[in-house]
Amino acid sequence: MTHRPNRTLQVAGLARVEGEGALHVRTVDGEVDRVELNIYEPPRFFEAFLRGRDFREPPDITARICGICPVAYQMSACLALEDACGVEVGGQLRALRQLLYCGEWISSHALHIYLLHAPDFLGFSDGIAMATEHRALVERGLALKKAGNSIMDLIGGRAIHPVNVRVGGFYRVPTAEELRPLAETLRHALDNALETVRWVAGFDFPDINAPHDLMALRDTEGYPLDRGRPHVSTGLSFPANEFGVHVVEHQVAHSTALHARLDDRLFLVGPLARYSLNSGRLSPVAAQAAADAGLHSVCRNPFRSIVVRAVEVVYAVDEALRIIAEYERPAEPCVEVTPRAAVGHGITEAPRGLLYHRYELAADGKILSADIVPPTSQNQSAIEDDVTHVVRSYQHLDDHALQSLCEQTIRNYDPCVSCSAHFLDFTRERA
Amino acid sequence: MSSIVIGVGNEFRRDDGVGPAVARELTRLGAPAAVSDGDPVRLMETWDGANLVIIVDAVRCAPSTPGRWHRTSLPHSIPAASSHGFGVPEAVELAEALDRKPERLIVFAVEVADTGFGTELSPAVAAAVPALTATVLSELGR
Numbered sequence: 389m390t391h392r393p394n395r396t397l398q399v400a401g402l403a404r405v406e407g408e409g410a411l412h413v414r415t416v417d418g419e420v421d422r423v424e425l426n427i428y429e430p431p432r433f434f435e436a437f438l439r440g441r442d443f444r445e446p447p448d449i450t451a452r453i454c455g456i457c458p459v460a461y462q463m464s465a466c467l468a469l470e471d472a473c474g475v476e477v478g479g480q481l482r483a484l485r486q487l488l489y490c491g492e493w494i495s496s497h498a499l500h501i502y503l504l505h506a507p508d509f510l511g512f513s514d515g516i517a518m519a520t521e522h523r524a525l526v527e528r529g530l531a532l533k534k535a536g537n538s539i540m541d542l543i544g545g546r547a548i549h550p551v552n553v554r555v556g557g558f559y560r561v562p563t564a565e566e567l568r569p570l571a572e573t574l575r576h577a578l579d580n581a582l583e584t585v586r587w588v589a590g591f592d593f594p595d596i597n598a599p600h601d602l603m604a605l606r607d608t609e610g611y612p613l614d615r616g617r618p619h620v621s622t623g624l625s626f627p628a629n630e631f632g633v634h635v636v637e638h639q640v641a642h643s644t645a646l647h648a649r650l651d652d653r654l655f656l657v658g659p660l661a662r663y664s665l666n667s668g669r670l671s672p673v674a675a676q677a678a679a680d681a682g683l684h685s686v687c688r689n690p691f692r693s694i695v696v697r698a699v700e701v702v703y704a705v706d707e708a709l710r711i712i713a714e715y716e717r718p719a720e721p722c723v724e725v726t727p728r729a730a731v732g733h734g735i736t737e738a739p740r741g742l743l744y745h746r747y748e749l750a751a752d753g754k755i756l757s758a759d760i761v762p763p764t765s766q767n768q769s770a771i772e773d774d775v776t777h778v779v780r781s782y783q784h785l786d787d788h789a790l791q792s793l794c795e796q797t798i799r800n801y802d803p804c805v806s807c808s809a810h811f812l813d814f815t816r817e818r819a
Numbered sequence: 820m821s822s823i824v825i826g827v828g829n830e831f832r833r834d835d836g837v838g839p840a841v842a843r844e845l846t847r848l849g850a851p852a853a854v855s856d857g858d859p860v861r862l863m864e865t866w867d868g869a870n871l872v873i874i875v876d877a878v879r880c881a882p883s884t885p886g887r888w889h890r891t892s893l894p895h896s897i898p899a900a901s902s903h904g905f906g907v908p909e910a911v912e913l914a915e916a917l918d919r920k921p922e923r924l925i926v927f928a929v930e931v932a933d934t935g936f937g938t939e940l941s942p943a944v945a946a947a948v949p950a951l952t953a954t955v956l957s958e959l960g961r
Contacts, residue, residue: 452831455856455858499860503860515913516909516912516913516916519913519916519917520916523916523917523918526916526917527917530860530863530917533860534864537861537864548856548858548861
């Protein structure tokens with residue numbers, strides 16, 4: 389008997405995870421009574437930690453928030469602090485930042501596609517089990533990830549928590565000569581990226597569409613990465629300094645991460661939103677890959693986010709190659725930034741979605757207050773809504789199958805809890 | 820024969836930084852050493868091409884004797900005190916599946932007292948670093 393009117397699915401978290409997560413689902417009389425995604429994320433701690441520090445420190449401090457997307461934290465921090473100080477970083481220095489960010493997108497997306505998300509579609513318990521049967525596939529994913537890492541190594545000084553980023557630019561910039569071997573690596577990575585799109589496009593996808601508002605950056609040109617203005621699928625658009633007016637965070641009892649609403653509505657950020665609001669901005673090779681994969685100009689199926697991520701990897705590799713081809717070493721590794729008493733806002737597109745930083749500085753450059761809104765906390769409500777929808781639509785499944793589908797639904801968003809989701813215990817109780 | 824020592828841990832979680840502390844000490848002494856957050860893919864990339872791999876990681880025990888270490892080649896039996904979901908055992912499993920496991924793998928697991936927020940090792944764990952460094956050096960044949 390699988391279709392019981394009253395049941396509880398409890399996915400309890402283990403320690404040893406980056407962002408501790410658990411899922412609680414309860415149905416009463418066949419109706420979904422409660423869906424709670426419990427996450428622990430540390431940004432609040434970091435915000436308190438930043439108060440009183442020098443304005444040059446946040447890129448290095450906030451990089452530590454995430455081991456998978458440190459560059460995103462560095463980029464949003466730099467943008468916000470430069471905004472406060474009235475400085476804009478352009479030209480080749482900005483191009484190098486984009487290149488570094490492309491490296492992170494490639495590395496983060498490849499990890500998620502191959503080791504965390506694909507096993508769900510192919511029926512493996514985890515990436516290691518998948519590697520045992522599909523060694524060549526996993527090797528291809530790891531080669532892609534490594535190509536991304538090699539960009540981060542070269543531009544950032546190292547792949548994890550890069551040390552070469554500073555407010556105003558970099559500590560040292562590479563010569564065109566130094567970037568050349570990277571181009572060779574990336575040309576090979578482009579083949580792997582295109583094969584990845586073809587591979588994931590062939591997966592089976594549950595037919596579910598997320599009704600939420602979508603929010604992503606839009607830039608004056610190109611696919612959004614390191615700058616732009618927030619745009620919403622409703623047509624709304626606002627400057628970075630109004631982020632806090634539209635996106636309001638609130639506490640919920642079941643999670644230590646804050647939930648967020650966009651003008652009081654559910655919304656989501658990340659690849660689906662980015663793609664749906666910017667699909668016309670992809671480079672020709674990425675746009676062709678998207679079309680061949682059967683993606684239309686808007687994609688609202690969270691399960692297809694794996695295809696969008698694969699297309700974004702193609703874009704990031706292609707973009708990295710373009711930047712390297714056009715690169716000329718700037719005369720100075722950074723522009724001078726003089727602090728002043730002001731508030732600055734910075735928003736960039738982390739692999740998981742829009743990442744907002746806000747800093748208030750004193751005249752001497754001391755940080756008076758800091759605010760960080762990471763993509764996973766913005767998506768939390770939408771994830772719970774998706775899980776509710778999945779449970780409602782797939783009540784006929786037994787507990788094991790339903791739990792797997794719920795976990796896969798969470799992994800669609802590549803939240804920081806996705807690492808842990810494979811290791812969760814599962815208990816069932818009848819209400 | 821090439822070899823590498825990998826200190827696994829998070830230097831901002833107090834005693835979880837014992838692996839990185841030993842790695843830094845070894846680097847200072849000119850030995851081949853690296854720091855890793857324990858991500859299995861990055862671990863595997865770090866040991867690529869090395870025949871002998873020595874991993875130094877923190878381990879939480881109950882009851883604990885902070886600073887005491889265990890030498891093993893079977894990381895499966897040791898719960899690492901990393902803040903990440905995947906750790907050394909998964910790196911070994913993944914490397915096995917991909918035929919990229921090093922010829923020799925030695926793991927030093929150091930019992931820890933405190934993995935709360937902070938950059939300082941607790942006194943007992945800090946005191947173990949010089950002796951552990953010397954032990955790892957002798958494993959390297961130096």
